Amino acid sequence: MSSPRTPVVFVPGLWLHSSSWAPWTRFFEDAGYDPIAPGWPGEFATVEETRRRPEALAGHGFDAVVSHYQRLIDGLPTPPILIGHSFGGAVTEKLLGLDRAAAAVAVDAAQIKGVLPVPLTMLRSALPGLRNPANIRRAVSLTREQFRYGFGNAVSPQESDALYEQWSIPGPAKPLFEASVMNFSPRSPLKVDTRNDRRGPLLLITGGKDRTVPPAISKATFKRYEKSGAVTELKEFADRGHSLTVDHGWREIAEFSLKWLQNKGF
Template sequence: MTSWPDTIVLIHGPWMKPIAWERWADRYQARGFTVLTPEYPEMSSGVVSECREEASKVSGLGVDDILDHLSTVIENLPTPPIIMGHSIGGTLAQLLIGNGLGAAGVSIAGGPVRGMGGLPLSKLRSILPILNDFSIMHQEIALTIQDFRDIFANCLEKRASQWVYDRYVAPTPARIIFQSGLAPYVPHAATAFDFYNNDRAPLFFISGEQDQIFPAVVQRRNYEMNAMHSTAIAAYAIFDGRDHFIFGEPGWESIADTALAWSLAPRAGTLQVN
């Protein structure tokens, strides 16, 4: 990059609201960056309680709908931003970078994309049992507090997890879970990605070692496919003792700082971070 980007776009993932990025936004704004945290289309911009009441509005929302919306947001910016995303938000960040948008991309605990393989379907279905029930594909899915503690924030202390749940957690469209989770096994998947693209901006894949939704093997395989087939910069890092809520649990500052430092000076390979 000839000059540093001045804008950072933070994309939330399933079951999270954009406000979940509030501490990252404050931290980056204090560094002088403009920070955008766009909502998914049709989703209520209100507080979590309103989103839970109006969840049916987003029941049919898919990856293409969200990707088109985010593309419009980014295309209207004066200069290419840094794009970061968590969970399927990380997948969306990768797809946006693959589509020629953004100066650098960071996928944090991201989901699989079409063509990467690496995780047996039986294993993925054991992690995300909703993938066994296609009847709910066009519905919205809520997480109970126990679900959140067991699979999303399994390293978080009980009292803290309740606070996070009450402030950030809202129902999510089931369709995006199916589209991302089954991407490696479905022809013409909505999350198709060109691993041979030499012209894309740099991509950084970050994993949490204790992630029970998208285990570290998912991001590792994604990184390896990019490093193997493209001359564009790809990097990978795994943080020990971190779960799927890696961007919000104690120690989130090191994730945020690592992501930004790399985005401003991308380098290829596996990075030592802990």
Template sequence: MKTNAPKTVVFITGAFVTHHGWKPWQDYFEAKGYKTLAPAWPYKDGTAAELRARQPHDTDLAKLTLSELVEHYANFVKALPEKPIIIGHSLGGLITQILLNRDLAEAAVAIHSVPPQGVIPYEFSFLKAGWKALGLFTDLDKTYLMSFEDWQYAFVNEMSLDDQKKAYDENTIPESKVVARGGLTSAAHVDFDKPHAPLLMTSGSLDNIIPAHLNNRNLKAYKENGSVLDYKEFEGRNHYVLGQPTWQEDADYILEWLAKNTK
């Protein structure tokens, strides 16, 4: 018997930032009748300040792989009573695409997503913003913490200095360089030919680390096979899109899309 139970939305965070950034989105979606969950990455279930205090010697996080991270979220959604709606940002958008490809989502939204394997991110701004996270010629047993200067370019460009500092203090956390490298391997594979549940991809005109051009190439990698596949570029959005003053406009667009594409 079909019930009127609320649909579940699972939010998946990206690299470099805490999952607590989803809290306003969770509150907003719950006010619209959804149940929401925003599970942390392994070894990241703490405040930004607590996690930064472990830098750079959090060896458990340092050794985390992308494959392990994907399986962490796959097992999480498999344990739910029904397929959830999955919404991911940045590397969380890549994980969202992988889980959708495994038929684990009723519908999915990839916000400013890292692309799957095969979509080569050659854009200069991506390389400038993200190359340090790969940790080339550095110790992989130590985590990487984005500097404030790099944060300004990669996440919060065009924002006021005070807002940039506040966003950094509240969100920035250490990262596994091994996970970052995993985005270039088969751990990031998606079968672009395979039919899938509805997928919306969004991008932002100001995003440096995941520029709109890269998101558009990710979209075009999918083959036309009758699956719902939509794309929206928002003006004035940088990579800190989840916390910009315009986040509610983005959320409203996503909610309207979900209403049209889920039962």
């Protein structure tokens, strides 16, 4: 009788549909895992329907997203591996700190409470959501040009536009507002237990050309984990931008993540 496959939960970030993880789920399934890629609360099964009904995503904050994935994890037979991108990376960090996962890979993970650098490129990338205070109750879409700046700057304009057409969806602006004030809020939902010694291993991945989550953010996040005895490692891909999980070079990131997890015994 074969042993059960290890579950892997893929968590997207803002502005990318969960189906953008499809190449990764196939890759991990072929490697012997049991992967799923559920969307954020309010996301529909297809990109097209999600674009047509943005109101379903509106108003969901970071805690609501974390609780959504926690309920999904509770239905799994064993604690999963979590792999998240951008705000999905911050979700994986939060859940790992709560001991809800066996291990985690956070790719270009959004800033968590206590991480202080605020690069100008990151502010510009977040501006579509933050420019109007009323957006805190809305779901906001990126334009093609905004996507190219925040996601596709390290690939050709043609590839960036193709990724935008294929995967881009509206995203709730509330997590952006929560992140903008988190370091002034003692009860910020983006507070992560970075000192947990019992948690599983964590790999932080950063793209050297990322404008939405610049390397300075990932490096400062890595330092937040210095007081934990648990395994935390950082890997930089110098020539990659925020689209690194979905663009033509996704497999390089997936292969590194898989090898790292296998080296840790998963």
